Amino acid sequence: MDISIRYKNVRERTERICRPLAIEDYVVQPIVDVSPPKWHLGHTTWFFETFILIPNLVGYQPFNPDYNYVFNSYYEAVGNRVIRTDRGNLSRPTVEDIYRYRQYVDQAMLKMLETAPEPAIEDLLILGLNHEEQHQELLYTDIKYILGHNPLFPAYDLNYDEPTPNKESPSEFIQMQGGLYEIGFNGDGFCFDNEQCRHKVYLNDFEIYTELVTNSDYLEFINDGGYEDFRHWHAEGWDWVRNNKITAPLYWHQIDNSWHAYTFRGLQPLHLAAAVRHVSYFEAHAYAAWKGLRLPTEFEWEAAAPNFVWGENWEWTESAYLPYPGFAKAPGAIGEYNGKFMVNQQVLRGASTVTSPGHSRITYRNFFQTNLRWQFTGIRLAK
Template sequence: MLSITSNHPHTLLKNRYQQVRQISEQICQPLAIEDYTIQSMPDVSPPKWHLAHTTWFFETFVLLPHLPDYTVFHPQFGYLFNSYYEAVGARHPRHQRGMLSRPTVAEVYRYRASVDRAINELLSTSQDPALATLIDLGLHHEQQHQELLLMDIKHILASNPLRPIYRHDLAPHPATTARKIEWLKYPGGLYSIGHEGNEFSFDNESPHHQVYLQDYQLADRLVTNNEYLEFMTAGGYQNSKYWLAEGWATVQTQQWHAPLYWEQIDGQWWIMTLGGLDRLDMYAPVCHVSFYEADAYATWRCKRLPTEAEWEIATVNIPQLGNFFDSDFLHPIPVNHPHYQFFGDVWEWTQSAYLPYPGFQIADGAIGEYNGKFMCNQMVLRGGACVTSADHIRPTYRNFFPPSARWQFSGIRLASY
């Protein structure tokens, strides 16, 4: 519980700002200085870039428009750390972020500290209630990058033959068994989905609207490594009949034969984790599978993936989110209520393409580029993962990735009619 010692309208927001910003730096604390600049594939950004980009966001969209006489920390940082905002100007190519030895890590941390001081000054003097909405967006944006940081750090370390350990205390705790799947039944009918109310949401979660669903069933737990291994043993990666055409082409060109980070050593399956290389936990949820793999597995099981509307409707009557998470955002606490299984282990692929909801409108200005322009060639994931901040999870959250992506913490829940 935060302690409020001032009646200033932005005091609570100042405390939240400090907490979120500190978590980003805490995530990077276990890294060696050499780890900060590695880009192990084009989709991965170096940790140093994440720290700078999230700072650039506050400098560009909060400080420059709202703090009189503010001077940018470095005139070229806008070019280096703009991600995809066309309205803001040119930017350094994404796939070349790992070539930036300068600015140094130390200078990036000085950049963060400088912007944090300016934000603190702004929140201490401004009475503008609209400022809170903009900074809240920036904080949720940073929480997205905290998850990306952990995804990218894992890929960076897994690409190193030494298999470096990120944090020793994150070694997996093997499960002893997995209960039999039970099927949760939901009646068809007219339902409403999408965000409503005054709590924070991204623009792609709105407008609230109606959908019609047939009767359907969802598995009450995620697919485990052992169950996915059955698919592999049955020749799942060698049989085209289970795969979408593009998925099968990807399997062939990328030579996939197992989920990302699985490695067979002396006849045993191992997996790279944030706690280092470890034996595969057969009863943990399968993770780091693409949409193509999730869909192929579901087809092999004579099931399917849920739609995002089915998934959201199944979570409507869940008690307050966040109560079942430990204070360490990396360790969700398991809860016995079947509906709680919809959150916290891995993001769950749906069969829904990432498209605008009826009535969706892109906001004016650069902020309008946040989500809308990516509504093409992506699939929706729902829920949350073990690397997602607890207060960043909600039933209406629409995560999205290309169907071939699998470095994110993504898994499988089965559905059927």
């Protein structure tokens, strides 16, 4: 696909995700992990302006010099920024201003792309597009959190097509033979730097489940007092349960003795056959312990993934997010993209139903803190 066409497609999809929102929805930030939708619109635009247009397009004038302070996320090398907790305080720039900003940058980018970019610029452009696709998924998850914590539980889009599971084949364990496995990206296409440095890993014999844990499965854990029995939990996880009064996955609500869940179509009766989602690593580990099983490591997951269907939910693994052997951060601000987060986080593998099309692969390494569950996170068991 022509790079300018791909650029237009990615940028248009971001705005299409925001189309069902009311203007008031664009500014809300209920918790630190959730950014207002309008901030995502501005930040993804800032990325192209900062890393491609300003250094490479002769005569380019930034739309507004103050936007570097407003829309820088975490790049220390690029200067000061609004702290993450204050993104919801940005009533200005307005949503209209930010859409004008996007149009201004898009015009400059498309003019620049009338000539085939140099390889280094094209690499940055492809990174920027993948970066925006990451934010498209974050838009979905953040919008769900914003509306799912509104007391009225308003629907994001009554016509949203919520994928339904196809469970015609029986669930079973796949037996994987022990030995050396090659782990990491291998190919000519795009990958993030944390997938590089392909290397060998020795795995013992293991078994991994073909299906994700369902809502029905997880209800058995709840009904058996899973949230009330410390034996299933890490000490930190047990403190998290008690301090936050956690009794069920995020978005679950018991109404008239019947479980419901908030979805993009509003509050709906819980779909028992669907894979459980919006659980933390703490909950995933506790459920596995209750079953007398465990979570797979990220290496086991990657080795076994060609043998099962994945992509419904991001899947917690038992692996800490660490660099692969030989990993080195790129120089400059781009080196801050992944490397500096390789501490105190757990790896997730796969993709989810809100992952952008073409943005998932077996080697993709997602990562979050152990208590977070606003992402579409689920559970696959191993032994």
